[in-house]
Amino acid sequence: MKxxxxxxxxxxxxxxxxxxxxxxxxxxxxxxxKSGRDIIEVTKEICSITDGPVSAEVVALDHxxxxxxxxxxxxxxxxxxxxxxxxxxxxxxxxKLTHDGTMVNVTLCFSANQALLAAKAGASFISPFVGRHDxxxxxxxxxISDIRLIYDNYDFGTEILVASIRHPxxxxxxAKIGAxxxxxxxxxxxxxxxxxxxDKGIEGFLKDWEATGQSIG
Numbered sequence: 001m002k003x004x005x006x007x008x009x010x011x012x013x014x015x016x017x018x019x020x021x022x023x024x025x026x027x028x029x030x031x032x033x034k035s036g037r038d039i040i041e042v043t044k045e046i047c048s049i050t051d052g053p054v055s056a057e058v059v060a061l062d063h064x065x066x067x068x069x070x071x072x073x074x075x076x077x078x079x080x081x082x083x084x085x086x087x088x089x090x091x092x093x094x095x096k097l098t099h100d101g102t103m104v105n106v107t108l109c110f111s112a113n114q115a116l117l118a119a120k121a122g123a124s125f126i127s128p129f130v131g132r133h134d135x136x137x138x139x140x141x142x143x144i145s146d147i148r149l150i151y152d153n154y155d156f157g158t159e160i161l162v163a164s165i166r167h168p169x170x171x172x173x174x175a176k177i178g179a180x181x182x183x184x185x186x187x188x189x190x191x192x193x194x195x196x197x198x199d200k201g202i203e204g205f206l207k208d209w210e211a212t213g214q215s216i217g
Contacts, residue, residue, distance in 0.1 A: 001175045004052070004161070004183035008035035008042050012186040017049050024052030026105070026127075026163070026183040028083065029059055040076060047077035053124070055105045057083035058093075066093040074102050081105050081124060086114050091121040098122035105161065110138075112146035119156040125181065130174070131164035140164075141173045148178050168192055 002023035005016050008031040016022040025046050032039050043056045056076070058069040066089060070082045074097075081103035084090040094104045098121070105125040106118040110133055118126045128147060130140025147160055159180035165171060168191055171182050 001171075001179065002052075002181040003189060004055075004181055005189065006031070006163070006165075006183045006185050008032050008037070008046065009186070010035075010042070010045055010049070013046055013049050016186060016189060021189075022050055022052070023181070024054060024081075024183075025050055026055040026083070026161075028055075028057050028107070040072070043073070043080065044076050047079050051079060053081040053103055053105075054079055055081045055083040055107075055125075057107065061085075061087070061089065063089040063092045063096075066090065067096065070097055070102070079103075083107050083127075086118060091117055094118065094121040094123050098124065107163070110143070112143060112150055115147040115158075115160075116150055119151060119154075119158040123158045125159050125161040127161045127163040127183070129164035130162055130170055131166040133164070134166070140170070141177065144174055144177050144179055 003021055004024040004026050005013055005022060006026045007013060008027045013025060035042050043054060047054045056073045058066045060066045060069050066084060073082055074080050082097055083105040084093050085108050086106050094106055097104050103124040105127055106123040107127040109115050109126050109128040115126045115128065128143050133140040133143055144162060151158060161181040161183055162174040162179045163183050165182055165184040165188060171192060174182055
């Protein structure tokens with residue numbers, strides 16, 4: 001499973017990139033606002049940190065407007081992935097961009113039928129929002145299972161990018177189902193390292209090592 005950071009915070013992205021475990025980055029208008037920076041400037045810097053896909057989202061709602069914005073965004077770097085909403089105009093834009101060789105992330109997916117349409121439109125990534133799905137009384141993991149089954153049935157190349165991840169269990173269950181990518185806030189990625197028994201084990205080893213009076217090197 002690939003790990004994407006869902007953030008526009010440069011410091012967090014650099015820290016995660018240094019682990020060697022970061023495969024890409026996703027942003028959206030809310031994350032750009034939180035960064036307090038110009039979208040072109042911050043996206044360019046993110047693209048210089050990771051070689052993986054960096055999702056930059058259009059805000060126009062009509063096809064022509066989306067194409068104009070996509071043209072600006074995809075000039076930033078070769079690894080920019082244009083993010084479009086799961087609407088008729090969004091999928092029309094997806095079809096056009098993928099035909100031109102541009103990566104496209106279709107976002108705000110809440111049903112398997114929507115995911116099917118995105119795959120037919122040639123999306124590079126589909127972003128089902130599992131946390132928001134759970135919040136509204138549905139089963140986010142069931143959605144991922146349904147999409148995985150449908151994509152495997154027809155051998156679609158669209159990658160399932162699980163979004164709106166709220167906790168490590170979402171990551172675990174998505175990986176068990178066979179999702180291709182998990183995009184999550186930096187805090188959740190860091191939380192995957194944590195386990196009380198790991199911390200306890202390190203504490204015990206250090207205590208015993210100190211008792212030996214030795215040093216390495």
